[in-house]
Every structure is written in structure tokens, then in C-alpha cells.
Amino acid sequence: TQLLEQSPQFLSIQEGENLTVYCNSSSVFSSLQWYRQEPGEGPVLLVTVVTGGEVKKLKRLTFQFGDARKDSSLHITAAQPGDTGLYLCAAVLGRRALTFGSGTRLQVQP
């Protein structure tokens, strides 16, 4: 059982559609991060959310941290083929270890 559960595991949509990806846990975190990984590359940080209920926007991406700081969501508006990739949520555990969710693989068809 993973500490961070992501859903859905896989999403294939048409260009212009909206989508939401979820990251859930039974643990409370001081912060959550979202990364995107493109084929052949390592993950790259998109955003860090710190405060319960916080909403952050990055162009067409909207990130929300749950009020209880146990979950987070990523909403993409009008998805484009360039959004294709693996989306990973991550949280710091214990001293310094960064743990990741299982990931959501997004494919946006032109």
C-alpha cells in the first residue's frame, strides 16, 4: 500500500478537454508537491502547496491542497498535447525523505 494514492492511473483525452487528477492519503502532510515527468527525462517540479485549502495556479493548471492537508488535486483546463506526461505528487516524510505517489499518466490527443 502506497502512502500517496493517485487516481486515475491513466487518462487519455482529446485536446481542449478538462481533467482532474487526485492525490490522497490518510496521513497529514505539512506540504505537497506536484511533479511532471516527460518520456526520457526525470521529474520536474510544478508546484508546492503548503497551507490547507491553498489554491495555486500555473497557467492552465490549478492545484489545490485539501483543508485537512491529507489530499491534493490538479485540474487542467483545455488540455493540450504538450501536457502529455506522468504527473506525480510527493510529500516529505520523517526527516528528509521525499515519497512519491504512483503517478497519473496523461495522454492528450490532438
Place this chain on the structure above:
Amino acid sequence: DVKVTQSSRYLVKRTGEKVFLECVQDMDHENMFWYRQDPGLGLRLIYFSYDVKMKEKGDIPEGYSVSREKKERFSLILESASTNQTSMYLCASRPSGQNTEAFFGQGTRLTVV
């Protein structure tokens, strides 16, 4: 530009061989990590290090060891490679602090035959 460099993009090794995966970062980060990535399982933490010569086990340390003799370099060692260690291995570093960003290398695709 910040950089995490892994020594090989692709490796093919035989069962039973001792395998070294090297990672170097140029950002003076205290923390370094080794993950393996398999389809549907996300990134699973093997080992991490928070200082020179210091290490802690992650979620799946069995069959692996690590070495950090210098701050910039973190090595992952497969003592006796097995086919179930065929995977993508990712190295990362991040500075101290709760919300700091992790920087990743491009990964090493290891195949054990």
C-alpha cells in the same frame, strides 16, 4: 543551470554481477536519493543520504547498498544483480528544508539478463 548527472543512460548487466550506478550533483545539496521507477508503481525510494557518509533505508532497500564519500556524489550498488532489478533508476538531490525542490537526473535504464 542546476544539474544532476547519472553516469549511464542505459546499462545491460548479467545476473550475479556487481553493478555501480553513479550520480553527481553540482548544487551543494545535503540530501541525495535513489529511486527506482516501474510502470504503475511511481517512484519508490531505495536509499537516501542526508550528509556525507550518512544513509538511511527507503522503502525497498533489499539487494542494494549505497555510498556517499563526497557531498556531490551518491552511488547505488547492486551487490549481485538479479532480473527483478531490471528497472529505471533515478537519482535526485534537494537542499535541506521542508518544501525544497528535488532535482532529478535523466535516469539509468538497467536491464539484467
